[in-house]
Amino acid sequence: xxxxxxxxxxxxxxxxxxxxxxxxxxxxxxxxxxxxxxxxxxxxxxxxxxxxxxxxxxxxxxxxxxxxxxxxxxxxxxxxxxxxxxxxxxxxxxxxxxxxxxxxxxxxxxxxxxxxxxxxxxxxxxxxxxxxxxxxxxxxxxxxxxxxxxxxxxxxxxxxxxxxxxxxxxxxxxxxxxxxxxxxxxxxxxxxxxxxxxxxxxxxxxxxxxxxxxxxxxxxxxxxxxxxxxxxxxxxxx
Numbered sequence: 125x126x127x128x129x130x131x132x133x134x135x136x137x138x139x140x141x142x143x144x145x146x147x148x149x150x151x152x153x154x155x156x157x158x159x160x161x162x163x164x165x166x167x168x169x170x171x172x173x174x175x176x177x178x179x180x181x182x183x184x185x186x187x188x189x190x191x192x193x194x195x196x197x198x199x200x201x202x203x204x205x206x207x208x209x210x211x212x213x214x215x216x217x218x219x220x221x222x223x224x225x226x227x228x229x230x231x232x233x234x235x236x237x238x239x240x241x242x243x244x245x246x247x248x249x250x251x252x253x254x255x256x257x258x259x260x261x262x263x264x265x266x267x268x269x270x271x272x273x274x275x276x277x278x279x280x281x282x283x284x285x286x287x288x289x290x291x292x293x294x295x296x297x298x299x300x301x302x303x304x305x306x307x308x309x310x311x312x313x314x315x316x317x318x319x320x321x322x323x324x325x326x327x328x329x330x331x332x333x334x335x336x337x338x339x340x341x342x343x344x345x346x347x348x349x350x351x352x353x354x355x356x357x358x359x360x361x362x
Contacts, residue, residue, distance in 0.1 A: 125151065125177055126173065128200075129179045130179065130192075139227070140228065146230075154173070157184075159186060159195075163195060163196065166196060178202050181206055182211050190218065197350065198351045198352060199315075201240060203224060205224045205226060217282050219279060222236035222239055262293035274286055275288065275320070275344075276321065276344060277319040278317060278318055279317045283295065283296055284299050299317070302319070303319060312356060314348050314356075315352055322359070324342070325340060335350045336357070
């Protein structure tokens with residue numbers, strides 16, 4: 125898993141590097157001192173150096189960590205690293221995997237890394253079995269739904285909308301948390317807001333910006349981010 129460290133303090137970056145050194149599944153591909161450097165590293169890196177996970181400070185000169193996420197088209201998985209506890213709720217509203225307080229304890233870092241979705245984890249790592257069916261409740265209505273029948277997951281803050289048949293229930297579970305339980309051979313992260321069921325794709329077209337636009341068998345369209353467009357091409361190619 126390729127990681128980017130974003131922090132305006134050199135000592136903090138060095139300390140995180142030291143802590144990550146005992147986790148061979150993590151490859152640090154770069155550091156950034158502020159939001160602008162981080163944005164350039166995420167959006168302009170070649171595919172083989174694009175970070176899968178960003179360790180992101182919040183309070184930085186010029187642009188906060190939250191400002192950075194708002195400006196990114198394609199947001200990697202995020203683990204916040206900060207000296208402030210006041211932003212924890214907001215962090216999970218933007219689907220952060222975890223929120224680590226400085227000084228970072230090694231056991232908390234290890235726990236955060238275990239939350240990284242299955243599709244990003246190295247093959248040797250043992251994963252929880254993918255879900256086959258789920259119990260869904262939205263208000264007074266309940267369903268038992270086979271995962272294969274869900275064609276689209278849509279993020280709405282810390283909630284996710286499940287799309288199956290004509291139903292669109294909203295559940296209190298982040299997209300990142302659901303992604304960790306889905307079969308990566310069937311479900312594909314289209315970008316910041318969507319996970320699509322590959323078996324429900326009807327056609328794929330090129331958008332105006334050069335990225336891919338997926339049309340599902342239901343008629344719904346999902347615009348892929350540039351990075352995920354490249355990954356989808358690799359996934360669907362012979």
